[in-house]
Amino acid sequence: MEAESRPKRAVTRGEARHRDEWDVEFNRIVAFSDGVFAIAITLLVLALEVPESADDVEDALFRQRGDLFAYALSFAVLGKLWISHHRFFSVLERFDGTLMALNLVYLAFVVMVPYTSEVLGEFGDSSAVVILYAAVMFAVSVTFSAQIVHSYRARLVAPGTGSLEKRYAGPSSLLVAGVFLVSMPVALVAPGVATLMWLAIFVVGDRVSDWVGERIRR
Amino acid sequence: MEAESRPKRAVTRGEARHRDEWDVEFNRIVAFSDGVFAIAITLLVLALEVPESADDVEDALFRQRGDLFAYALSFAVLGKLWISHHRFFSVLERFDGTLMALNLVYLAFVVMVPYTSEVLGEFGDSSAVVILYAAVMFAVSVTFSAQIVHSYRARLVAPGTGSLEKRYAGPSSLLVAGVFLVSMPVALVAPGVATLMWLAIFVVGDRVSDWVGERIRR
Amino acid sequence: MEAESRPKRAVTRGEARHRDEWDVEFNRIVAFSDGVFAIAITLLVLALEVPESADDVEDALFRQRGDLFAYALSFAVLGKLWISHHRFFSVLERFDGTLMALNLVYLAFVVMVPYTSEVLGEFGDSSAVVILYAAVMFAVSVTFSAQIVHSYRARLVAPGTGSLEKRYAGPSSLLVAGVFLVSMPVALVAPGVATLMWLAIFVVGDRVSDWVGERIRR
Amino acid sequence: MEAESRPKRAVTRGEARHRDEWDVEFNRIVAFSDGVFAIAITLLVLALEVPESADDVEDALFRQRGDLFAYALSFAVLGKLWISHHRFFSVLERFDGTLMALNLVYLAFVVMVPYTSEVLGEFGDSSAVVILYAAVMFAVSVTFSAQIVHSYRARLVAPGTGSLEKRYAGPSSLLVAGVFLVSMPVALVAPGVATLMWLAIFVVGDRVSDWVGERIRR
Numbered sequence: 100m101e102a103e104s105r106p107k108r109a110v111t112r113g114e115a116r117h118r119d120e121w122d123v124e125f126n127r128i129v130a131f132s133d134g135v136f137a138i139a140i141t142l143l144v145l146a147l148e149v150p151e152s153a154d155d156v157e158d159a160l161f162r163q164r165g166d167l168f169a170y171a172l173s174f175a176v177l178g179k180l181w182i183s184h185h186r187f188f189s190v191l192e193r194f195d196g197t198l199m200a201l202n203l204v205y206l207a208f209v210v211m212v213p214y215t216s217e218v219l220g221e222f223g224d225s226s227a228v229v230i231l232y233a234a235v236m237f238a239v240s241v242t243f244s245a246q247i248v249h250s251y252r253a254r255l256v257a258p259g260t261g262s263l264e265k266r267y268a269g270p271s272s273l274l275v276a277g278v279f280l281v282s283m284p285v286a287l288v289a290p291g292v293a294t295l296m297w298l299a300i301f302v303v304g305d306r307v308s309d310w311v312g313e314r315i316r317r
Numbered sequence: 318m319e320a321e322s323r324p325k326r327a328v329t330r331g332e333a334r335h336r337d338e339w340d341v342e343f344n345r346i347v348a349f350s351d352g353v354f355a356i357a358i359t360l361l362v363l364a365l366e367v368p369e370s371a372d373d374v375e376d377a378l379f380r381q382r383g384d385l386f387a388y389a390l391s392f393a394v395l396g397k398l399w400i401s402h403h404r405f406f407s408v409l410e411r412f413d414g415t416l417m418a419l420n421l422v423y424l425a426f427v428v429m430v431p432y433t434s435e436v437l438g439e440f441g442d443s444s445a446v447v448i449l450y451a452a453v454m455f456a457v458s459v460t461f462s463a464q465i466v467h468s469y470r471a472r473l474v475a476p477g478t479g480s481l482e483k484r485y486a487g488p489s490s491l492l493v494a495g496v497f498l499v500s501m502p503v504a505l506v507a508p509g510v511a512t513l514m515w516l517a518i519f520v521v522g523d524r525v526s527d528w529v530g531e532r533i534r535r
Numbered sequence: 536m537e538a539e540s541r542p543k544r545a546v547t548r549g550e551a552r553h554r555d556e557w558d559v560e561f562n563r564i565v566a567f568s569d570g571v572f573a574i575a576i577t578l579l580v581l582a583l584e585v586p587e588s589a590d591d592v593e594d595a596l597f598r599q600r601g602d603l604f605a606y607a608l609s610f611a612v613l614g615k616l617w618i619s620h621h622r623f624f625s626v627l628e629r630f631d632g633t634l635m636a637l638n639l640v641y642l643a644f645v646v647m648v649p650y651t652s653e654v655l656g657e658f659g660d661s662s663a664v665v666i667l668y669a670a671v672m673f674a675v676s677v678t679f680s681a682q683i684v685h686s687y688r689a690r691l692v693a694p695g696t697g698s699l700e701k702r703y704a705g706p707s708s709l710l711v712a713g714v715f716l717v718s719m720p721v722a723l724v725a726p727g728v729a730t731l732m733w734l735a736i737f738v739v740g741d742r743v744s745d746w747v748g749e750r751i752r753r
Numbered sequence: 754m755e756a757e758s759r760p761k762r763a764v765t766r767g768e769a770r771h772r773d774e775w776d777v778e779f780n781r782i783v784a785f786s787d788g789v790f791a792i793a794i795t796l797l798v799l800a801l802e803v804p805e806s807a808d809d810v811e812d813a814l815f816r817q818r819g820d821l822f823a824y825a826l827s828f829a830v831l832g833k834l835w836i837s838h839h840r841f842f843s844v845l846e847r848f849d850g851t852l853m854a855l856n857l858v859y860l861a862f863v864v865m866v867p868y869t870s871e872v873l874g875e876f877g878d879s880s881a882v883v884i885l886y887a888a889v890m891f892a893v894s895v896t897f898s899a900q901i902v903h904s905y906r907a908r909l910v911a912p913g914t915g916s917l918e919k920r921y922a923g924p925s926s927l928l929v930a931g932v933f934l935v936s937m938p939v940a941l942v943a944p945g946v947a948t949l950m951w952l953a954i955f956v957v958g959d960r961v962s963d964w965v966g967e968r969i970r971r
Contacts, residue, residue, distance in 0.1 A: 127569055130569055131572065131573050131617065134570055134574070135573045135577055138577040138578075139577055139580075142577065142580070145581075203610075203611075203618075206614075207610045207614075210577050210580050210610070211583070211606075213580055214580045217585050218585050218586065218592075218596075221586070222586065222592045224589075225589065227593040227596055228592055228596070231596060
């Protein structure tokens with residue numbers, strides 16, 4: 100990876116080694132996060148139920164609409180979260196213990212998604228279940244925002260890209276958090292409406308982050 | 318990785334910095350995809366059933382022929398998909414948001430294979446089950462073709478290898494999609510024949526891609 | 536990784552090649568350990584139980600307090616272990632067969648945490664269960680200490696950072712081991728008190744390792 | 754990552770790019786294999802059974818000796834396989850389609866270990882179960898030997914280390930295969946003796962490979 104530029108650098112620099120060490124550690128955090136995302140997204144499949152007897156295989160498969168909806172929603176949610184995490188970490192220049200701790204708390208909620216998704220697939224009409232799903236997603240959004248805010252305050256972000264990400268990535272993430280927060284009381288009355296609110300995030304959220312992305316990358 | 322060298326290279330070259338950032342992000346996407354493949358292929362083992370009582374351990378193990386066939390088939394299918402993914406991504410020069418989204422949709426179907434495989438191992442005689450397996454594989458093939466087509470249209474592929482991959486990788490992937498599509502109505506009448514059609518892909522598909530591979534790599 | 540120093544080494548030393556080979560292998564060990572940690576931490580979610588019938592979804596979710604406590608505790612424990620592992624491996628300069636073997640034994644106990652955690656979530660009042668959890672954590676701490684001690688004896692650690700890590704990382708790890716050891720007899724009388732002792736590690740342990748960390752990194 | 758050839762390339766360059774491309778692909782294969790190993794070794798924990806009722810928690814935990822033995826054995830077996838795989842791939846200079854296919858077949862058997870291990874933990878006295886475990890391990894050993902033999906025939910291995918690895922790694926791997934093969938008929942009469950034969954591999958096998966390792970590395 101980038102082998103080519105190495106000899107050039109080797110000629111000039113001195114403090115390189117520390118930076119390189121940082122690289123290894125930073126890569127480990129990123130790789131660990133990616134691993135957790137990859138596993139969590141793959142565990143979603145465990146929520147799909149194998150029919151129990153040969154008699155009603157077809158019926159059993161058709162009855163899985165709820166499970167399939169939850170699978171598709173959660174795959175999209177985790178995929179989107181991963182892309183955001185990915186985008187955010189690509190502008191990081193450094194990390195500190197606080198960011199690592201925040202990232203772990205964030206991952207602890209991400210890992211709960213396969214569980215809340217399975218429950219949602221099974222009992223999507225239950226207010227309690229919809230609130231649980233929204234609560235975990237709210238916690239995910241808030242802990243992600245916390246990482247962004249901390250990174251700017253502690254100057255962990257590359258200078259150039261800073262202001263734009265700050266202006267949009269934070270609010271975009273808070274927008275998502277807000278939708279999930281509002282969907283909780285809504286779910287008490289109408290669980291289906293809360294679910295629709297989540298789907299709306301994909302339309303709005305994508306537009307916002309695409310618009311930001313366009314301005315940030317080259 | 319090697320964040321430090323970015324500013325300097327940004328000075329010497331023009332787009333260098335973007336390239337490096339791209340490397341890190343690109344590697345994350347590839348690593349994430351590989352992780353998902355590795356987990357999905359390993360989860361296949363969960364479909365093998367542990368006998369329930371000591372009395373009929375031997376019988377229970379022998380009765381698993383269906384499970385073992387599904388395991389072998391799906392391991393081969395996922396392995397083959399991974400190699401194709403691997404080969405395709407090795408000729409990519411850049412990526413964009415659309416490719417990332419297509420790749421996620423593709424992975425969403427790949428992750429379903431351990432599920433459809435488990436159901437196939439359990440109820441391989443059921444038309445519905447065989448159709449489900451074929452439908453997921455069809456979706457996998459189509460979303461993979463979509464990635465290839467998009468990458469050529471958006472010029473994300475390395476120039477040299479382009480035309481050959483375009484000529485063969487696309488059609489090869491569409492051939493697989495076609496076989497799975499045709500196998501669906503066939504499964505309505507004869508599930509066993511549909512299964513044989515899939516096995517045929519391994520013979521034909523390998524020859525085609527080997528022939529292409531030979532011409533592409535040095 | 537650590538790419539920069541390669542050409543330099545290639546020029547000055549002769550064993551440079553070995554060093555580079557070592558890099559690949561070392562990275563594989565680190566990546567393997569990270570993978571095991573990422574999977575183990577994600578498998579924790581499998582301990583959360585999906586309610587069985589629609590009638591008592593809410594009750595079933597509320598009754599999971601024990602499971603959620605075990606989930607949070609074990610996520611924090613595995614996260615903390617991973618950070619320590621991460622910090623320790625970042626000061627390693629070389630590795631040998633003994634370290635690889637010790638690391639595997641260490642990982643064998645780490646991988647048991649999702650199991651002991653699930654049992655703890657289910658039967659947190661049982662002395663046997665609390666002792667089992669503490670015993671596995673004790674084994675984890677001891678095998679981690681063994682890795683540290685061996686690495687210093689076999690001179691596998693970077694010279695500069697050596698003495699400080701030696702002075703603190705070892706004792707810090709032994710302190711954790713000690714708390715888990717003492718919590719075992721305590722659990723015979725009062726399982727709840729043993730659990731509180733573990734939580735105390737997070738306060739004390741963090742302070743110690745932060746203090747050490749501050750002195751080690753630049 | 755082929756560090757060795759970098760300075761050379763830095764001097765000459767031309768085919769460098771192809772080499773780098775190869776790097777990425779090779780690393781993906783290695784990372785994929787490592788991922789599969791990491792997941793398979795972590796899935797072993799799923800074989801440990803959570804007690805069903807609070808009444809006999811202690812008894813249930815004590816009754817898991819068989820499961821724990823299978824867990825320890827399989828963790829050691831997979832760990833050892835991974836180290837061998839790791840050592841073998843570190844001397845590879847190139848790879849081809851055949852090696853990738855052989856590696857996938859090898860991994861297909863590796864992934865079965867968590868299953869055969871779980872069955873062994875449950876029904877360790879059954880000849881059929883012990884034979885199944887030995888058969889899978891035999892297949893693992895043979896497909897590993899096939900990778901080694903193919904790599905030497907197709908000249909995929911670094912020249913320097915070649916002859917030694919050839920002389921020992923092959924036979925060492927075949928020795929393991931032989932023990933598992935012989936243990937199968939033995940298991941028909943005495944399953945316990947077959948298990949002891951496997952344990953013997955750890956003593957003999959380690960000595961052989963350590964002795965080889967000593968001569969290969971620096």
